[in-house]
Amino acid sequence: MAGLAPFFITGANAKVRINNKTIAFCADVSYSVSINHASPKILGMYESVSLEPLSYEVSGTFTIIRYVADVAPHQRNSGFAVPVGVADTGNGIGAIGPTNPIAQQLSPTDGKAFQALDPSTYQNGTFFNIEVSQKMSDGSTIGVARIRSCRINRADFSLGGKNQPAIERFSFKALYVDEDSFLAGFSGIGQQYT
Numbered sequence: 470m471a472g473l474a475p476f477f478i479t480g481a482n483a484k485v486r487i488n489n490k491t492i493a494f495c496a497d498v499s500y501s502v503s504i505n506h507a508s509p510k511i512l513g514m515y516e517s518v519s520l521e522p523l524s525y526e527v528s529g530t531f532t533i534i535r536y537v538a539d540v541a542p543h544q545r546n547s548g549f550a551v552p553v554g555v556a557d558t559g560n561g562i563g564a565i566g567p568t569n570p571i572a573q574q575l576s577p578t579d580g581k582a583f584q585a586l587d588p589s590t591y592q593n594g595t596f597f598n599i600e601v602s603q604k605m606s607d608g609s610t611i612g613v614a615r616i617r618s619c620r621i622n623r624a625d626f627s628l629g630g631k632n633q634p635a636i637e638r639f640s641f642k643a644l645y646v647d648e649d650s651f652l653a654g655f656s657g658i659g660q661q662y663t
Contacts, residue, residue, distance in 0.1 A: 478603055478613060494552075496636060498601065500529030500616055502646055525656070527616065527643040531599065535626075535635040536560055562586065562624070562639070585621040596620060596644075611649070618644035 503526045508517035538559035541551045562583040582597045584590035596618040602610040623640035645653040 494534040496532040496534055498529070498531040498599070500527060500614075500643070500646060502527050527646050528641065529616065529643070530638060530640045532636050532638045533560065535637050561637075562621075582621060586624055594620060599641075599643075613649055615647040616641075616643045616645075617647065617653075 505523045505526070506520045507523050508520050511518060536555065536559060538561075539557065540559070541555045541557050544551050563586075581590075581593065581595045584594040599616040599619060600612065601614040602612050604610050619641045620643070621639050621641050625638040626635065627638070628635045647653050
């Protein structure tokens with residue numbers, strides 16, 4: 470099979486962005502869509518005649534490899550190369566806050582995803598999107614999945630052994646998931662989030 474280019478989606482070739490901005494080296498990302506069903510019972514029958522959908526729910530996790538603020542300038546001043554995209558302000562979720570210059574470019578959160586982790590700002594927390602895209606051999610990217618209108622509901626920090634990087638794992642809930650084969654639309658009329 471000489472000349473056959475790899476075409477599978479892999480962790481090495483997939484890029485995860487939050488609101489179209491690469492904020493971290495991502496160790497993994499996963500999501501699941503649950504459609505809860507109920508089986509209506511009819512008087513006089515023991516078996517169900519149908520399975521009716523009740524709700525659509527999206528949940529998932531992503532793990533990032535953490536680095537701290539000012540590590541990039543320090544490494545450059547010491548003569549070391551720094552990977553492209555490493556932010557001088559670090560990549561903690563709080564670094565994407567209102568004081569960060571890229572906060573104005575983030576949409577639709579305006580850099581407020583971290584507010585889900587601060588009890589005093591729960592009511593101000595806004596949604597963010599996660600996009601997964603495949604990097605092609607020519608350098609272009611093709612979208613694989615888009616997780617829309619996420620909110621963080623759990624954050625875990627783990628520091629391993631001497632030569633292991635610190636990782637931060639986030640759990641989230643979301644309203645919709647689109648993939649390269651379909652777009653998830655609204656199910657009816659009501660309060661809609663655009």
